[in-house]
Amino acid sequence: MGKKASGVGEKGDGSTEKEGYKLLGNPTFKKLENGRFKCVQTGHELPEHARDSYAHSKHCRLGLIDAALSKNKPPLNMFNQDPLNRSKLICKLTGDTVNKSEEHIWKHMSGKRFLRMLEKKETETETEMENGGLEKQVENEAAKKTDSKANHRDKKKNKKKEIEDASKVISEIRDSSGKNSGSEDDDEFWMPPVGARWDNDDGGDRWGSGSESESEEAIGQDGGTEEDNHDAGELSKRAKRMSLEIGPSSFASRKKKKKTSAT
Secondary structure, eight states, rough: OOSSSSOOOBOSOOOOOOOOTTTTOOEEEOOTTSSSSEETTTTEOOOGGHHHHHTSSHHHHHHHHHHHHHHOOGGGHHHHHSSSSSTTTEEEEOOOEESSSHHHHHHHHSSSSHHHHHHHHHHHHHHHHHHHHHHHHHHHHHHHHHHHHHHHHHHHHHHHHHHHHHHHHHHHHHHHHHHHHHHHHHHHHHOOTTTTOOOOOOOTTTOOOOOOHHHHHHHHHHHHHHHHHHHHHHHHHHHHHHHHHHHHHHHHHHHHHHHHHOO
16 A cells, blocks of 8 residues: 555654644753753653654653643644543634544644635635725724814914914003003193192292392382383473464363353
8 A cells, every 4th residue: 555645654663654743843852950851842851862752652742732722822723622521622613523633633624624614714804804904994084084173173273372362462562552651641741739839839938028029129110110200201292382382272262162062
């Protein structure tokens, strides 16, 4: 008989390997201070010459499955531990129960049912991603519109505030200019305090005996008498001239006529 399909090979000793052999690869060993080696996945300690034989043992292969299952490492991320049976796994995709061995896990994942369900799941995921992308795009556009509206409102508020500030400044300038003009008017139209005179005359020196006031009054009186005497002399001279020119008879006749007309 010939060799089987993929997943089947020969061991170093000539024996045939099963399907899915070393599906999870080789274990990892860590050297200890005492010269021995420790399996990182299972925690088992062994001498250096026993590492190869332990890597093919059933204990090691089950330990690799449990470690990958606990860390959700592919391909064990498609399975869950059966809570009712420690040696069983449950497929997340198909819901089938599978033996906890690399051979059975390989066969299940290579089956038509698993592959069909996997393809369906991938299609649904792609559709969800596309729809999610569209929804996200719509949300982004809506967010942009909201942001633009908010920015527009903020700009309006800022502009309104600037106008209010400008009007406030103008009113303050007008008030200050009005106060200044009022103070200038007060300085220009000064009012004396109550009880005081415009000429600041308190009447104290009005009846005094100052030499200046007496001399001015005396000068005024003397000047008036001289002018009056001069005018009187002129009048008397004119009257004498008129009496000489007209004569005394004219005055007498006029007086008589006035008396007869009155009788």
